[in-house]
Amino acid sequence: MKEKVTESMQKFSRAVITPVKFMAVMGLFLAVAVILQLNFMPSFLQTLGTLIKTMMDSMLNNLSLIFCVGIASSLADKKKVEAGLLALIAFLIFLAANNAWLTMNEMIAEAGEMGLFGTGQGVVLGFQVVDMNVFLGMIIGCLIGYLHNRFSNVELHDILSIYGGSRLTFMISIPIILILAVVLCYIWPVINGGITSLSNVILTTGLLGVFIYAFGNRFLIPTGLHHLLWMPFCFTALGGTAEINGTVYSGAANIFYAEMANAGSIAQLDPSLRFATFGFAKIFGSVAIALAMIYCADKTRKEEVKGMLLPSMFVGTIAGITEPLDFTFLFVSPLLWLVHSLITAISETLLWALGARTYMLYGLIDTVVSNSVFSPSVTRFYLVIIVGIVMGVLWFFTFVFLIKKFNIKTPGRETIQTxxxxxxxxxxxxxxxxxxxxxxxxxxxxxxxxxxxxxxxxxxxxxxxxxxxxxxxxxxxxxxxxxxxxxxxxxxxxxxxxxxxxxxxxxxx
Missing domain, CATH: 3.30.1360.60 (Glucose permease domain IIB)
Incomplete structure (x- = not known):
């Protein structure tokens, strides 16, 4: 039972990361658009910036649909295109059914001075529905993924063959979506209240909350379950909710992207940003750890180890993908991994305590471009550089000490087989x-x-x-x-x- 639960969590984890990978591209282009719109830019570049921003806003404002299709397609074992199409259809009919039920039962909320903010409802693709944000896409995506794998290979008798396979999945999903659309009108407001309360507790735990979040986010990487920790905080209401320029955004990353799009009017970044700084270890930790292992390698194998580690270090620092480097020492020494996770947690906690408000979700490229749209007085990026140098030195000497003290067989120190x-x-x-x-x-x-x-x-x-x-x-x-x-x-x-x-x-x- 434990293995099945772990397998399901890992499967969901890798499915949900599929749409997230496209968010990095969106963030880069959104930052470029904001830069192009600056007053000193030529008018044709400002126009181009406006067009790009409008394009990226359309993606940011429809993440629920993107997650729905992405998750369903990723969860599908076969016929992924059909699974994605079915997820899109299911998403649309859910919106229609949910809106129809709210309308028939006079449950449609009236917009106030701040629109539908605070009413528990929102407008999605033209339908006013219960506001579930990205959670709606996740729920429907998982549901369709499961039903698709369960029924898409079932073939019916020749006479009814047109209703077999993925069409059978669609037929089965229709009543389920209908029931879901009605039930969530009553259940989701309660769930949303619980999420808001939990979010408030996490956001008010101060530095302890930052430490625990940062440690768990790094320590869980070997299991592949770390996505289940940072994903909700970055893309759902669990990470916080903010109203920006008349629109409500949920999740640390979504809020920051919205602030980027309105950089001219932002004097202070939302506190949810504390959940979107784990790129710090990717940028500075990767360099320090790689250099420490190269330093500790046998003299006769240093060049070999450089060839192995420097590309991984580069990918980790620049692109924010650290797993190629992580797995060079993780299995060799769980102690090093524990220490790495602790230093990561200390670093992020220290950054927040000192007042750094810098978005660091991925690697160096994304970090520099995304934060460049704000004044240094807002992001305090200089603190990141100072803390990065100090903690990088700590990372380096701690790894060197542990590797030599316990004779850890990191690359270049292992016994060569015959x-x-x-x-x-x-x-x-x-x-x-x-x-x-x-x-x-x-x-x-x-x-x-x-x-x-x-x-x-x-x-x-x-x-x-x-x-x-x-x-x-x-x-x-x-x-x-x-x-x-x-x-x-x-x-x-x-x-x-x-x-x-x-x-x-x-x-x-």
Whole structure:
């Protein structure tokens, strides 16, 4: 039971991150648009900035729909396009049913001076409905993903064949969506009250809350469940709610993006920003940790270790994807990972205590561009640089001390295997062929997916998995096993790697 719950949480975790990956692009273009609209810019550039901002606003204001389609498509084992289309249809008919029920029962809220703010209702794609924000997209996306996997392969008799497969899923989803649309008219206001209360508690716990959030967000990365912590705080009402220029936004990242779009009128950033600063460890921690492991490597292997770690350090610092670097020492020493998580928590807490109000969700590029639209007096970015240098030095010397004190076998310090052992472990063929071999062969593989950096596989019999083969792959940076769920850390090239594996297995995505 525990394994099934963990598997479901991990599956939802990697599904919900799919639409989030596009948010980084939106943030960059939104920042560029704001810069182009500055008064000293030529008029044609200001016009271009207005157009780009309008485009990005349309995405920001319809995140619920984007999450709905993205989650359903990601959760679908097969026929992902049909799952995404079905999610879109389900989202639309939910809005229509929810609005119709509110109207028929005279439950439609009247807009006040601040519009529908505070009424518990909002306008989505022209429908006034119960205001569930991104939660609506998540709920419908998960529901459609489940129903699609359960019924999309069911074929009916020839006479009724047109109603089989994905059409059967649609037919089953209609009454469920109808019931959901009606029930949530009464249940969601209560749930929303609970979310608001929980959010207020978290937001009022001060520095302790920042420390716990920052520690958990880093420490949970090996499980893949860290997305379940930061995602709600960044994109739902759990991270806070703010009214900006007449529109209500929920979640730390969404609020910041809205503030970017109205940078000229923002004198102080919303306190929800405390949940969107975990890029600090990605930028400064990645550099310090990589340099520490290079410093501790054997002299004869330093160049080899540089070739291994510097690209991972670059990706972590610039793009904010730290898993390729994390998994070079995580499994070697859980102690280093614990210390890394503690230093991360101390850093973010210190930043907030000193008054830094800098958005840092991803890497250096996103951080610099996004914060450039505000005055340094608003973001206090200089504090980030000062604290980053100080904590970077602490990261470096702490890692060097622990690695040498406990003789931790970080890259360049491990025992080199004999050639005979290498041949036995490595097997034959390409990395894609060997990963299939290490997973117990094609007949042992049920499902192949991926997230940012991990190849995620569900196997029938975990006892047939040869972890040594998986760890010996040239592209492998570590292996995580949890019952029937196997994760092979590949890095940023995991998507084409997965596609080649699926091609060899004859799996159609």
């Amino acid at each position: 050639a005979a052992a290498d041949v036995q472990i490595l097997g034959t063929g390409t990395d894609e062929q060997r990963v299939i071999e290490g997973l117990g062969g094609p007949e042992n593989i049920e499902l192949v997916t991926n997230c940012f950096t991990r190849l995620r596989v569900t196997v029938k019999n975990p006892e047939q998995v040869d972890k040594r083969v998986l760890e010996s792959l040239q592209q492998s940076k570590g292996v995580v096993t949890n019952g029937n769920n196997i994760q092979v850390i590949i890095g940023m090239g995991v998507q084409p790697f997965k596609e080649r594996v699926c091609e060899i297995l004859g799996i159609q995505e």
